Amino acid sequence: MAGLKYLSGFGNELTSEDPRCPGALPEGQNNPQVCPYGLYAEQLSGSAFTCPRSSNKRSWLYRILPSVRHKPFTAMKCEDLTESWNEVDPDPNQLRWLPFTIPKAAEKKVCFVAGLHTLCGAGDSKSRNGIAIHVYSCNTSMTDSCFQNSDGDFLVVPQQGEILITTEFGKMMVEPNEICVIQQGMRFSVDVFGETRGYILEVYGAHFELPDLGPIGANGLANPRDFLAPVAWYEDRTVNGYTIVNKYQGKLFSCQQDFSPFNVVAWHGNYTPYKYNLENFMVINCVAFDHADPSIFTVLTAKSTRPGVAIADFVIFPPRWGVADHTFRPPYYHRNCMSEFMGLIKGHYEAKEEGFQPGGGSLHSIMTPHGPDGDCFEKNSTSVLTPERVAEGTMAFMFESSFSMAVTKWGLQTCQRLDKSYYKCWESLKSHFNPNWKPTSK
Template identity: 80%
Template sequence: MTGLQYMSGFGNEHASEDPRCPGALPEGQNNPQVCPYGLYAEQLSGSAFTCPRATNRRSWLYRILPSVCHKPFKPLEEGHLTHDWDEIEPDPNQLRWKPFEIPKAPQNKMDFVSGLHTLCGAGEPRGRNGIAVHIFVCNTSMTDRCLYNSDGDFLIVPQQGKLLITTEFGKMLVEPNEICVIQQGMRFSVEVFGESRGYILEVYGAHFELPDLGPIGANGLANPRDFLVPVAWYEDRQVPGGYTVISKYQGKLFAAQQDYSPYNVVAWHGNYTPYKYHLEKFMVINAVAFDHADPSIFTVLTAKTTRAGVALADFVIFPPRWGVANNTFRPPYYHRNCMSEFMGLIKGHYEAKEEGFQPGGGSLHSMMTPHGPDADCFEKASKAKLEPERVADGTMAFMFESSLSLAVTKWGLQTSNRLDKNYYKCWEPLKSHFNPKYK
């Protein structure tokens, strides 16, 4: 039994029970002396108990066995996860990666956990302030094992291959051009249907939320009604050979054994859940008079800091849209920024760099490192006839933007062997058009 239901808004209370057990949700109280069907009540808290009501996040899970029933955790050496940002010298250059390679099965089987690789990041999970950007490449499903992140939230962006994600709350099928968020502490497994690849934005110490709309008004960007949460689904399954529960804790992986499936939640209610969103539902706000608006108008989700208007991380997309501005250079402007900008491409051709920037690859423009359209894009856009035109049809690019200065890992700069060492050359053909005699 699988399914999804509308989220109906961030911070709102949701409830679900597996239809095989009607009435599994207790009435009138969260933790009765005896729960219906002999279930255990377990609270999952995503915020401090004393957080204001508007920001308090928690859900109650009614399960066959509580999650505390497992053997001790032991270190697990898999993947290339790290939060050691000093393992290699800093690099302020414009960086671009070719599509990250997916291992070939059956010679090299790799599931979602073993295929996790940290590309860049800043901060650290013990201090509850920071982010990391990971790449996942895999070719096989997780079998009798699950992962939960003790450090923060995962925003997962599939680029190739659909993911069937089983969580304690139910199942979600997430395909390219969709995203999902698995919040801190939620156990999940990933089933794949062939070679799969994608991006992950991890945030420590904050949760993703919708950005404020300000002068835009009540509607626009991502609408709350378009987010989906799972419908309760459980399995009462013993695993005599052992089920592996993997915890990402302080940047490292640990594994514990238990003899039952963790997906034994018969019912749940609360406002702390996994959720998914289809990027085609984003309602673009764009310039209609002149100039090129800042990319913040394309923000889908934000993880805020305590400084007003400054994000720990923003998730921004560049979807198909109309370009209609008058007397304006329409591609992205040349730019230096006090933020760090990691870009990825799900499909298509990004307008500012149609050749070298490929689906499944990425780029990083660090704090105050200049960037912008390549020479071909500049020449073409400078001579283009200024009439209404479609931009980015068949394309979906995105950006992870952060107020933190991101360090690149050794895997990103050396081990992956995907760094494009000729990236800087895309700007070398730019030439001076300056003529002091003419305006």
């Protein structure tokens, strides 16, 4: 990674070549009869060829050998990675998980792929419409192997331990409080540096994009220039049995080849992996009264075909000022037509300072009521409303979806991290109703 830089700009047409091979990008055309340095031209398409120019996604890769040169794919065991949403009966209850267990290397070496566990999801990768939420927990780097998701995009949220992601486009170091997106079909390998854990939001049939700003105007939320793509980096390496793991229609397959897939000397296009530092998010918030909807904290969205309705939103709750007057400042009690999975990267979430821990999660399903616990309600109903910092030292996030998500058998039973006492955090809520209440004069 020494000396590597990143290319900036969300969705821009980007150009990169490894400095060891200047002039590797062909001039004037994408697929000349003979490419510079004797490279092969290969296009990676993330959209239909006929999509409008504004939504057309593709990149040209100039590589030492094309990706088509491999042995046939064969089925492999999926472990806890699944797209089977009917393993167990539906559960509409508020669900919360304690921090997910990270395997100890002394007991069992687990790489990123082996450490993938599906928690919940809905839809179908075959029909290109759906979502899945996974967690990963691992302790060992991938060796002479890489992963390719043919079903959809991975939005990766590290929670513990930095990860070095090697892709066909170059390398990215991604740390907790950063995110990265590996788009459909891109091959990547993950190096870790100890016990490592994080969350993954997967979407089928759509790509993540920046939300529209509307009345906010030109500036606010995530700034396009803060998204970073890797620069070209290649290795020309012969390997005796390099393994490609392919996630296809919810199942895993593997094939063998005798060379590294990270042999791209140069590339150009607008379909790339990318990362983003959550500290760069420009928060929009209430400055008068009431509590705004969490949609003002949307970093990325994957839109559905219905206007204003997302397959999935990635929402964060970063440190910010709370200044609203005459207002119950934490999130309000609510039921809604979206599924809300929350995770915690660090710190203490303002509405549930106990029980909701970094590395754990919660799921509030469609029309299931939820909101602040009893302690949070009592504290914030009587506190003096002076300007204060909210969520200092904390980063909570939400995967929100219009899909009604099913929880897997692993999530409800196998992982053994389900907090069966979660409902008790609301049991201390009591009636404050006073039929003789009279308004006080201001």
